[in-house]
Amino acid sequence: xxxxxxxxxxxxxxxxxxxxxxxxxxxxxxxxxxxxxxxxxxxxxxxxxxxxxxxxxxxxxxxxxxxxxxxxxxxxxxxxxxxxxxxxxxxxxxxxxxxxxxxxxxxxxxxxxxxxxxxxxxxxxxxxxxxxxxxxxxxxxxxxxxxxxxxxxxxxxxxxxxxxxxxxx
Numbered sequence: 001x002x003x004x005x006x007x008x009x010x011x012x013x014x015x016x017x018x019x020x021x022x023x024x025x026x027x028x029x030x031x032x033x034x035x036x037x038x039x040x041x042x043x044x045x046x047x048x049x050x051x052x053x054x055x056x057x058x059x060x061x062x063x064x065x066x067x068x069x070x071x072x073x074x075x076x077x078x079x080x081x082x083x084x085x086x087x088x089x090x091x092x093x094x095x096x097x098x099x100x101x102x103x104x105x106x107x108x109x110x111x112x113x114x115x116x117x118x119x120x121x122x123x124x125x126x127x128x129x130x131x132x133x134x135x136x137x138x139x140x141x142x143x144x145x146x147x148x149x150x151x152x153x154x155x156x157x158x159x160x161x162x163x164x165x166x167x168x169x
Contacts, residue, residue: 003123003151005084005104007055011115012044014061018094020044021065021073030072037079048080055083057119059110062087065094074098084121086110086128086139099146102154108139123147 022036023043029036041048058077064087065073074097077085085098085105098105106121108128113119117132126141142150145165152158 003147005055005057005121005123007057007083007119008053009057009059009086009113009115009117009119010045010048010052010082011110011113012041012058012060012064014088015063015066016041016044016060017067018065018070018073019067022070022076033072033075033079036072037076040076040080052081054081056081057084057086057121058082059113059115060085060087061110062089063091064089065091065098067091069093069097071097071100074101074103078103086113086119086121099142099149100155102150102152102157104142104150106139106142108137112137123150 020043021041023039026036026039038049064085074094078101082103085103086108087105088110089107090105095105104123112133112135113130117130120129120131122129123142126139128137128139130137149155149158152161
């Protein structure tokens with residue numbers, strides 16, 4: 001099933017930890033996720049919440065999402081408007097937490113993407129089209145089950161619908 005996502009690139013560097021995504025000093029806001037989302041990435045990119053628009057792509061380098069397993073980290077990114085995370089590499093636990101929240105995480109050569117570039121992701125085809133620069137970048141594809149979880153909006157909606165882990169062909 002073809003899924004195309006469009007947005008602009010918000011570029012970060014390497015080693016963006018879950019502590020940079022949601023700084024520990026805001027841990028007291030975990031029960032108020034809309035308020036916590038207002039502080040997403042504020043130490044790494046102070047203007048992040050002011051510039052992000054629904055569907056934007058968070059573009060990072062190597063080892064995105066390293067650090068402690070904070071399920072809230074991908075959730076506040078989604079609540080902020082991020083529709084896709086592109087990175088050269090991603091911490092495994094962050095990858096699964098993001099998929100469980102309904103945010104696709106795709107691996108590709110992000111060095112060819114600049115801040116503000118207009119992007120189109122063919123999720124099923126495994127290609128990022130950089131509309132600003134005219135580049136087509138091959139990228140990873142989600143395994144079928146993870147693709148199905150994303151299409152349902154996350155793990156909880158998926159389980160509510162199917163009651164088990166199944167992938168329809």
